[in-house]
Amino acid sequence: MSRELVATLEVKRAAFTVAVDIAVPSGGCVALLGPNGSGKSTVLGALAGLVPLTAGAVRVGDRVLDGDAHMPPDRRRVTLLEQKPRLFPHLSVADNIAFGPIAQGTPRREALALAREWLRRIGLSDVGRRRPERLSGGQQQRVAIARALAAEPDVLLLDEPFAALDATSAPIIRRLLADELSRTGTTCVLVTHDLSDAWQWASRCIVLDAGRVVEDAAPAHIVASPATPFSAALAGYSVIHGRWADGTVITDDHVIPGDAGGDVRDGDPVFGAVAPRDVGFGESGVVADRVRAVSVRAGRAYVEGESGLVAEAPVTVDLPTAGQSVWLTPHRMIVRRASVQPRSSESRTA
Numbered sequence: 001m002s003r004e005l006v007a008t009l010e011v012k013r014a015a016f017t018v019a020v021d022i023a024v025p026s027g028g029c030v031a032l033l034g035p036n037g038s039g040k041s042t043v044l045g046a047l048a049g050l051v052p053l054t055a056g057a058v059r060v061g062d063r064v065l066d067g068d069a070h071m072p073p074d075r076r077r078v079t080l081l082e083q084k085p086r087l088f089p090h091l092s093v094a095d096n097i098a099f100g101p102i103a104q105g106t107p108r109r110e111a112l113a114l115a116r117e118w119l120r121r122i123g124l125s126d127v128g129r130r131r132p133e134r135l136s137g138g139q140q141q142r143v144a145i146a147r148a149l150a151a152e153p154d155v156l157l158l159d160e161p162f163a164a165l166d167a168t169s170a171p172i173i174r175r176l177l178a179d180e181l182s183r184t185g186t187t188c189v190l191v192t193h194d195l196s197d198a199w200q201w202a203s204r205c206i207v208l209d210a211g212r213v214v215e216d217a218a219p220a221h222i223v224a225s226p227a228t229p230f231s232a233a234l235a236g237y238s239v240i241h242g243r244w245a246d247g248t249v250i251t252d253d254h255v256i257p258g259d260a261g262g263d264v265r266d267g268d269p270v271f272g273a274v275a276p277r278d279v280g281f282g283e284s285g286v287v288a289d290r291v292r293a294v295s296v297r298a299g300r301a302y303v304e305g306e307s308g309l310v311a312e313a314p315v316t317v318d319l320p321t322a323g324q325s326v327w328l329t330p331h332r333m334i335v336r337r338a339s340v341q342p343r344s345s346e347s348r349t350a
């Protein structure tokens, strides 16, 4: 049975409009990324049937969820898992997990046996009779995952499911969810602010800005060659904004050489993406800068200039301090037009 998700969404929320096409192959995962307020949760709400479409259609396999008619959320076999577990407070943990199967017609005794099996799988066998309020946040999120998957949805929508978890719970829950998604072959859309999660889970990343798709590419492509300032910053590059002229990016204060694609013309607004490892610093160089901050991580130092450039260096060298003048030299800067249309060469499908 195919669980391919194909959606063409248009949603208007007051002055805000989302217009997005999404296709996720059966059992696959697509990541939705974008700045705050770009429309990611609205897209998930629309797919779940919680936010009405102004126009468009949603299909999973051969089942039409939106189009000529609107299928209500509880019949769509599409489950939304958010940052907060949102368990039913008046039901026991086991009854929370059994809720979906019972609603779908599974006899109560059988559904509770299923819930016990899920509790064993998530390492919480001894808490089935408790109310959710007596569990920690991480335990509640594990139960929320079990409740979501026990209902055997065709599509699981994940809205930053790891964001509220501590450093101990997060990897356990990541692993649990990854195992269960691959075991059950559930199709998945993941909203995240973490490119590592997108890299690990998704075959494609769709980047939204102001309700429209501005980038649609494989995670590896976004890491190597980000097409928007947002994804460049997400991938760990320093981002410089300016205008392109004579092989350089001209900012208010600096002139920085870069490598632009053929579609960039003199005078175009552009952004440059520079990896810290590609920036040197010293007493002479390309950009006369002032040190904003110096940080140290895993034996490497990061010298951040007021220009926005960051230089990586060994901690053994004589490091400058904040406020000190320094010359920064970017050896390689990817330059792209600042307002990017969706990549026409990339298919919208995953």
Ligand SMILES: Nc1ncnc2c1ncn2[C@@H]1O[C@H](COP(=O)(O)OP(=O)(O)OP(=O)(O)O)[C@@H](O)[C@H]1O
Pocket: 013, 014, 016, 034, 035, 036, 037, 038, 039, 040, 041, 042, 043
């Ligand atoms: N119930 C609502 N009524 C009207 N407008 C709304 C409603 N919910 C969200 N919006 C607007 O829709 C836009 C997109 O919001 P949305 O929550 O989808 O963004 P997001 O990308 O998920 O943001 P974040 O990363 O902060 O969670 C915002 O401008 C927001 O103000």
